Amino acid sequence: MSQYNILLDEKQLPDAWYNIIPDLKAPMAPPLHPATLKPLSPSDLEALFPMALIEQEASMEPMISIPGEIMDVYRLWRPTPLRRALRLEKALDTPAKIFYKNESVSPSGSHKLNTAVAQAYYNKASGIDELTTETGAGQWGTALSIACSMFDMKCTVYMVRVSYDQKPYRRSFMQTYGGNVIPSPSDTTDFGKSVLAENPDTTGSLGMAISEAIEVAAKSGGRVKYSLGSVLNHVLLHQTIIGEEARLQLDSVGEYPDIVIGCVGGGSNYGGIAFPFAKDKLRDGKDIDFIAVEPTACPTLTRGLYAYDYGDTGKMTPLLKQYTLGHNFVPPGIHAGGLRYHGVAQLIAQLVREGEMRAVAYYQNPCFEAAALFAKCEGIVPAPETSHAIRAAVDEALKCKESGEAKTILFNMSGHGHFDMSAYDAYFSGKLQDFDLDEDKLREAEAAIPKVD
Numbered sequence: 001m002s003q004y005n006i007l008l009d010e011k012q013l014p015d016a017w018y019n020i021i022p023d024l025k026a027p028m029a030p031p032l033h034p035a036t037l038k039p040l041s042p043s044d045l046e047a048l049f050p051m052a053l054i055e056q057e058a059s060m061e062p063m064i065s066i067p068g069e070i071m072d073v074y075r076l077w078r079p080t081p082l083r084r085a086l087r088l089e090k091a092l093d094t095p096a097k098i099f100y101k102n103e104s105v106s107p108s109g110s111h112k113l114n115t116a117v118a119q120a121y122y123n124k125a126s127g128i129d130e131l132t133t134e135t136g137a138g139q140w141g142t143a144l145s146i147a148c149s150m151f152d153m154k155c156t157v158y159m160v161r162v163s164y165d166q167k168p169y170r171r172s173f174m175q176t177y178g179g180n181v182i183p184s185p186s187d188t189t190d191f192g193k194s195v196l197a198e199n200p201d202t203t204g205s206l207g208m209a210i211s212e213a214i215e216v217a218a219k220s221g222g223r224v225k226y227s228l229g230s231v232l233n234h235v236l237l238h239q240t241i242i243g244e245e246a247r248l249q250l251d252s253v254g255e256y257p258d259i260v261i262g263c264v265g266g267g268s269n270y271g272g273i274a275f276p277f278a279k280d281k282l283r284d285g286k287d288i289d290f291i292a293v294e295p296t297a298c299p300t301l302t303r304g305l306y307a308y309d310y311g312d313t314g315k316m317t318p319l320l321k322q323y324t325l326g327h328n329f330v331p332p333g334i335h336a337g338g339l340r341y342h343g344v345a346q347l348i349a350q351l352v353r354e355g356e357m358r359a360v361a362y363y364q365n366p367c368f369e370a371a372a373l374f375a376k377c378e379g380i381v382p383a384p385e386t387s388h389a390i391r392a393a394v395d396e397a398l399k400c401k402e403s404g405e406a407k408t409i410l411f412n413m414s415g416h417g418h419f420d421m422s423a424y425d426a427y428f429s430g431k432l433q434d435f436d437l438d439e440d441k442l443r444e445a446e447a448a449i450p451k452v453d
């Protein structure tokens, strides 16, 4: 076997997801009802999600087996390759070994299809034929459109306005699979109308698009369900297929990571690669440095409050205990649209809070610089979101060069940037802004966070 392209045989495709919840040191804070602010009962979620997903949300099973129908679709692109970035190591002149898990090979171009397929399957199995959702950069809307087409379902996607304008081909991509794409905020929902009345020129945000998609499901009388591409426990669960494969692959070449890196928007691709290794840290005290990377323009983990907050601007979602910039926060229009989210998965928040993981934030220009270097060395043009993980991996490798340590670095290549060339264009023509948020603006947005004891 080549040491640089570490492939798994199709027969070795893991047939179970890893559930980190039973391994947490402290129990998770319960989700709260958006109206009463009291702990939620599972039935409160039934208007939005099928029971199988609600059960996964709070499951205490350590492994959850993957239904055969989902495995059949996974086999269209899984197992994904693990690569050693040898040419990048040479360019950096580092003694570190850099490995990346390449999730960009999925039909949608990112990791998001891992959960989209699972969510479409469980909905279909419960008799649902239509899903609504939001999308930021377009990656999630694409993934869900593909997954719905696989299970013969309809899909309506509310796409954040700034991305809709920046990425016209993303819309065509979704339409190819039958997705119905609407720029958000829109006049198709009461919430969208109310936002437009106040602020007709808004760039939109994931928080707003979520409110619109939820409103459609909530008012459908049970016919339409809602699907979320990140943040929730069941989404991170489905993404652990990434880390489960990576473990087998590293194992096959006698490697184990000292550092595990991923970019964090809602936290799903990072949870996906990190949790199967975090298991060793939580159970056996294994010494692994987990680095969650976010944009300086949306510094949820590094500058947000640890508090209960809504997942959306319209206050329709349950409240989760998390790091948050406030559900009203509208981040600057950076090109890593998938990282423009005010909150983060409760699981990632808790692990950062407890010191099991740490977070760093980067400006977008140094991220694009690292992405361009990566593309020249390894041949793949990364998504702007992924460039954050690459920046951190490069910096850790450069630290190794300083110290002479030969650490093993693993990062998740969450997606490719083939639909983001306008962002690269802005970078190469020097038009990308590096945003600094002043403290007052952040405190202002945080003022909207509800007071919960």
Ligand SMILES: *Cc1c(COP(=O)(O)O)cnc(C)c1O
Pocket (backbone or CB within 6 Å): 110, 111, 112, 137, 139, 140, 229, 230, 231, 263, 264, 265, 266, 267, 268, 269, 270, 338, 339, 383, 385, 386, 414, 415, 416
């Ligand atoms: C959506 C997306 C992200 C951010 O979402 P997470 O849930 O934090 O993973 C990162 N990279 C790519 C390519 C994405 O599409």
